[in-house]
Amino acid sequence: MKIILHIWRQRNCKDKGKMTRYEVPNVNQEMSFLEMLDVLNEDLILKNEEPVAFDHDCREGICGTCGCMVNGMAHGPLPGTTLCQLHMRHFKEGDELYLEPWRAAAFPVVKDLVVDRSAFDRIIAAGGYISVATGSAPDGNAVLVPKENAECSMDAAACIGCGACVAMCPNASAALFTGAKIAHLGLLPQGQPERDQRAIAMVAQARQELFGSCTNIGECEAVCPKEIKLEVIARMNGDFIRASLTGR
Amino acid sequence: MSAIAINPVYRVVRFYEAPIGKKAIMALTGVVLFGYVVAHLVGNLQIYGDPQQINKYAALLHNPATSGLLWGARIALLLAVVMHIVASIQLWKLKNDARPVAYVKKDDAAATYASRTMMWSGPIVAAFVIFHVLHLTVGAVVPLQEIAPNEPNVRANVIAGFSNPAISAFYILAIALLCIHLYHGLWSMFQSLGFSHPRYTPKLKKGAAIFAILIAIGNCSIPVAVMVGLVK
The missing domain is CATH 1.10.1060.10 (Alpha-helical ferredoxin)
Structure with a gap:
């Protein structure tokens, strides 16, 4: 399925940052949300563009490293789930998703979706x-x-x-x-x-x-x-x- | 804690500096203001009694022999209102400082309408209270009628006031917002003061809703009764 992403791109903590639109054409519904971002990043690297920075570590929902806002909901639409444990089967063809970093004065943005x-x-x-x-x-x-x-x-x-x-x-x-x-x-x-x-x-x-x-x-x-x-x-x-x- | 004594002034400052301290003050002053809303409604509902009933009650409150009590209550209420508002403005400022960059897209997961609009319902109700005091206590909006000095003709003033549809409409709007404000405030004060229990908190939320609606019905019945001619 095809997923359209609007991702917050910010080079560093001093950069102003803006939303950028990406299309991910070959999303498999068995992918986790982060795997979908991995696919996008590989595509960006091949095109010689800067990959999207996002935090992740265990990818099994226990470490607390990953997470971003998906359409205004922290960790996406599924309750009781970290972003890495959210799977693409919960989305459908042509969905437009807005990905933003955690917003708080106490959590300055380091890069893209990564906050301190x-x-x-x-x-x-x-x-x-x-x-x-x-x-x-x-x-x-x-x-x-x-x-x-x-x-x-x-x-x-x-x-x-x-x-x-x-x-x-x-x-x-x-x-x-x-x-x-x-x-x-x-x-x-x-x-x-x-x-x-x-x-x-x-x-x-x-x-x-x-x-x-x-x-x-x-x-x-x-x-x-x-x-x-x-x-x-x-x-x-x-x-x-x-x-x-x-x-x- | 160690037995090292902390300066009592510093202790109070430290308590109030913390958002939890401010919320505790908001909860406690909220209890006082809620108590007043209930007492005020009980007083007002006497308009449905004998035509002299509410004026007798007003004369009792305005009795010069107990004017100290009346002014004591007024000052206590004013103090509670001021503390409630000051704390809320400080917390509102903190909230704005805490998220300087807004989300492009933000959804609500669990927030009730009441909880999201406390900072709207509060100031509108406060503006109404000022108008209401100028209208029916000070007499700055329309001249008030008196039976004798210190014996206001409350019944006549209420009927005259609510016969004006604009005044009635503002009143009903303010009461509706008060109802919404009270719903969130009434259960939230328990949480702010440290009480939450899986067995009782859901009941508290229901009880808060019932209380808020009853208060709204009681208050709104008066302008409606005046406008349809039930109270003459």
Whole structure:
């Protein structure tokens, strides 16, 4: 089938950038979205044009490296899926697709569809850790974890840090990402010692990175490839407010 | 946290500097304003009672002996409105700074109409509130009738006001927007203050919708009743 692509082309972070139209005539429906871009790029290279830069690594939906906006939806139209796991069978002959990089002040465009997501790393560095005693391995099950907490924590820990939540949010807020990290650690006994400090530090860092504020719209939850729930944002809000009020 | 004491002023600044702090303020002031909307509606619905009922209620509120209470409530409400608006403008500015380059094409995945239009419904409702106070409290739009000093003839003023179709239309539009604003605000305040539960949050959303619609019906019934001649 034939797919028409409008892709954001931007040479570097200083370039102004613009949308460029491409036609991919021989798209196989078994291809993944990224394979379709690979085919386009091979064609561009043969024509001596600059291939489209896009981020990718594992191509099995677990690393969080890939992703771009497809017709205004982060990771494309299929819910609970990263771009690499989206297959061309979900599109039809002659579809026109607009591909744009994640848009946020905190995610500057590096080139074409590639953005710099180090702001997420700095949020993690601000408090996304626990302190453990090094040395010999602790006994298994020495610290008991309630089953429900383990499940909820694991759900939050599924976050792969792809940035789709920020990209889709009308406020470019990193609330779902930050909330997932705070919930993931804060639900476990090992995360308790730094729980208050973590909420305050990570929220402050997200603000400093110029991510927007959450207005409880739910766009992030709808496009999250790991289907992380808005509940983690409420938990972050609760932890932050409690830490602010009760800190000594 | 360590036992190192943090300056209380710095603590407040740090709380408010965070978007979550501002949202908490918006939620708390929202509760105050919602409480006022309910109380105001309960007061207004007395127009359907005995013809003297609503004027008696107005006289009770305007009783000079308790004017301190009236002014206390007015100042508290004004403070809540100002804090709600200031926080919303700051968050709106942050939102614009957070995405300086817009998408060429953007779709909505889950956003409700109410959630996307809070920054439209809010200012229009605020503009209406200013008009409404000038109209029925200050008397700057049309002269107000009084039975005696501190005893406004609310019934006559309401009927005179709503007999004007333009005033009624603006009123109904503002109430419709208030209803939309309240729907998102009422469930969203729980989320902002840290409460979300898979069992209760869907019920909260439904409850917010029902509350918002009931408030809209109650308020809109008054200009409609005046225009069709049910309240004379």
